[in-house]
Amino acid sequence: MSRLPVSVIVTASGSADDFRACLDSLRPTLGVRDEVLCVVPADRTDLHGILRGNPWLRVLHDDSGDQVRRWEAGLAATRHPIVVLLDGDVLVSAHWLDPLAQALDDPEVVAVGPRCHHTYGPQNAELPDEAMERVATFNAYARQWRQENSGRFSTVDALGPVCVAVRRDALDRAGGPTSDLPYERLREQGRIVVAHGALVAHVVTDLCSLLLPDVPDGAPLLSASLIVKDEEEVLAACLTALRDFVDEIVVYDTGSTDRTREIAREHGARVIEGYWNDHFADARNRSLAHCTGQWAFVVDADEIVTGDAASVRAQLAAATRPTFLVGVESEGAFGTSADGRLMSVRIFRRNRARYFRRLHEQVVDRVFGEYLISSQTLNDLTLVHSGYTLLRITGKDKAARNLRLAELSTDDVDSAESKLINLARSQLWAGQTAEAIENCRKGLAENPANLLERIAFLTTLAACYEQESRYDEVRSVLRDLREVSSSPFAADEIEARVCFAEQDFAGALALIQDFPDGEMNDSLFVVTRSRVAEIEIRSLYSLGRHDEAAQQLRESVRDGKLPLSVAMMAEVLRAGGTGIAEVAALLPESGLRTLLLSTASEPDGLVDELLDALWQRYTGSAAVLAGAARIGG
Incomplete structure (x- = not known):
């Protein structure tokens, strides 16, 4: 089958063996009219000898040390209207160019890429280990892959940097190559496509030419990065708290219609x-x-950042690894603060990472696409997240938004199990429990190899049954969860809630009494006694152990935790001999915001009593005034 001739620009990369394997796999796939140009870094003398005696390619030496300059040099030396940019530590398979040329037969297509092992974005293809044992096993796997995916094409927003075919004139109009390639400007000119029938394999190595150099020591140490839309109510507090921790704040606004952009600029953000x-x-x-x-x-x-800014900056300045976990404490649906602490990769070297996935986005290596899971925690730093309070959920309509994005993501090129678990979680949150149950069962039936995904399906399925009060089925799921989880506490917490719902308050307390204080489970949640404080306090109260219930509540409040609604706290404290005013006396100032958020749907008389007590303790407090203004209109 004849096809368009192409100019292949190979940027020499990887070890000498990797580069030799790339050229050996590339040569038999070329047509008579194709041309190949290799751009070799001046300091890679180990690669120079491999190129001698290869009349089928031309060599260009480059001493810029910059991948964009290498691409530019290659583009200037080639002549065909279709250019393939190929990293030099890639194995290509037979006929890999044919599907790319087939896609470009459509004049609306401006760029196309093959599926690729170890890359970022929609091109990524996870290959089994046995497929990468030898060149021969990769070729056999690629042959079967080609047969199964022949003729399949998907339109995407962007491709990765490892291998892409692009129309030269479209690239010129987009301003030329960039480190990630200018996909936004290319997309303005036409469609960007993944050709599923073509498969290449990227070798993971520190010698990959696509890796960005370290950011110079003279650059700012830490940049805050935010995406926002209509956040005028919370943004000022967020940026004020950030100021001492970072050197710059970048706020990317996705279409605000309120004062969000003005507030960001007033706080010095770009x-x-x-x-x-x-x-x-x-x-x-x-x-x-x-x-x-x-x-x-x-x-x-x-989110509000708290901690020791000087300590955080010292840890970053001395760091040898590229990522850090940061503790994120979410305020609960009623303004409570006992929902637990999730450890999340929030700080990373800017040249090493990027995000992947439409919903519940994850940090991945910016070239190879592998998830960057950190084992080190940035001490003295915590984010307090109010995004799941009742007020925020209702005002931002997050359940409907997440469900829509989860449905859109089913067409994305990603792990089928990952897409399905995100959809099931979003359906559960939106109240579509029957649909969520069906998708959890479907995901489990596929027997996902990823243990964390299996645990996610089981915990979501248990939550679905719990929401429908199908407690026998919850316990059946928990038996499976205990078999695969390395920590018993995720199952214990769910079972404790079931016991409480069935009014087995003694059973709930028996499960809670062994809860640790600071153990991280499989899903990176830090399991603490405070996560089950609501069940513990309400179980004690229901068993008539009022003094114990009130004392547990007081200890939580002293720690800045609010495990119950304001109305329930008042009931427990009254039974323990005091009243809601004691909350104002015990709560540290750091917990004021959480408490005031929780008063939005509480009885007016009770809120008035609480606000009076707060005003007596924090006379002149702007936070108390703002809370009163919100309640009183």
């Missing part, structure tokens, strides 16, 4: 007026592209 394409990872990456720091700190507008 505001980027961007857009929203129903894709969280894309928006995160666009924000990161405007940061200049050595490290990036990703924060949401409804």
Whole structure:
């Protein structure tokens, strides 16, 4: 089958063996009219000898040390209207160019890429270990792959940097190559496509030419990166708290209609007026592209950073690893603060990482696409997240938004299990429990190899049954969960809630009494006694152990935790001999915001009593005044 001739620009990369294997796999796949140009870094003398005696390619030496300059040099030396940019530590398979040329037969297509092992984005293809044992096993696997995926094409927003075919004139109009290639400007000119029938394999090595150099020591140490839309209520507090921790704040606005952009500028942030394409990872990456720091700190507008700024900066300055876990404490649906602590990769070296996935986006290696899971925690730093309070959930309509994005993601090129668990969780949150149950069962029937995904399906399925009061089925799921989880406490917490719902208060307390104080489970949640404080206090209260219930509540409040609604706290404290005013006396000032948020749907008389007590303790407090103004209109 004849096809368009192409110019292949190979940027020499990887070890000498990797580069030789790339050229050996490439040569038999070329047509008589194709041309190949290799751009070799001046300092890679180990690769120079491999290129001698190869008349089928031309060699260009480059001493810029910059991947974009290498691509530019190659483009200037080639002549065909279709150019393939190929990293030099890639194995290509037979006929890999044919599907790319087939896609470009459509004049609306401006760029196309093959599926690729170890890359970022929609091209990524996870290959089994046995397929990568030898060149012969890869070729056999690729042959079967080609037969199963022949003729399949998907339109996508962007491709990765490892291997892409692009129309030269479209690339010129887009301003030429960039480190990630200018996919946004290419997309303005036509469609970007993945050709599923073509398969290549990228070798993971520190010698990959696509790896960005370290950010210079003279650059800012830490950049805060935010994506926002209509966040005028919370953004000022977020940015004020950030000021001492970071050197710059980049706020990427996705279309606010309120004062969000003005507030950001008033707080010294650099505001980027961007857009929203129903894709969280894309928006995160666009924000990161405007940061200049050595490290990036990703924060949401409804998060408040707390901790020791000097200690955090000292840890970053001395760090040898590229990522850090940060503790995120979420305020609960009623303004309570006992929902637990999730450890999340929020700080990472800017040149090493990016985000992937439309919903519940994850940090991945910016070239190889592998998830960057950190084992080290950045001490003295916590984010307090108010995004799941009742007020925020209702006002931002997050359940409907997440369900829509989860449904859109089913067409994305990603792990089928990952997409299904995100959809099931979103359906559960939106009240579509029957649909969520069906998808959890479907996901489990596929027997996912990823243990964390299996645990996610089981915990979501248990939550679905719990929501429908199908407690026997909850316990059946918990038996399976205990078999695969390395920590018993996820199952114990769910079972404790079931016991409480069935009014087996003694059974609930028996499960809770062995809860640890600070153990991280499989899902990176830090399991603490405070996560089950509501069940413990309400079980004690229901058993008539009122003094114990009140004492447990007092200890939580002293720690800044609010495990119950305001009305329930008042009931427990009255039974213990006091009343809601004691909350004002015990609560540290750091917990004021959480408490005031929780009063939105409480009885007016009770809230008045609480506000009076808070005003007596914190006379002149702007937070108390703001809370009173919210309640009183």
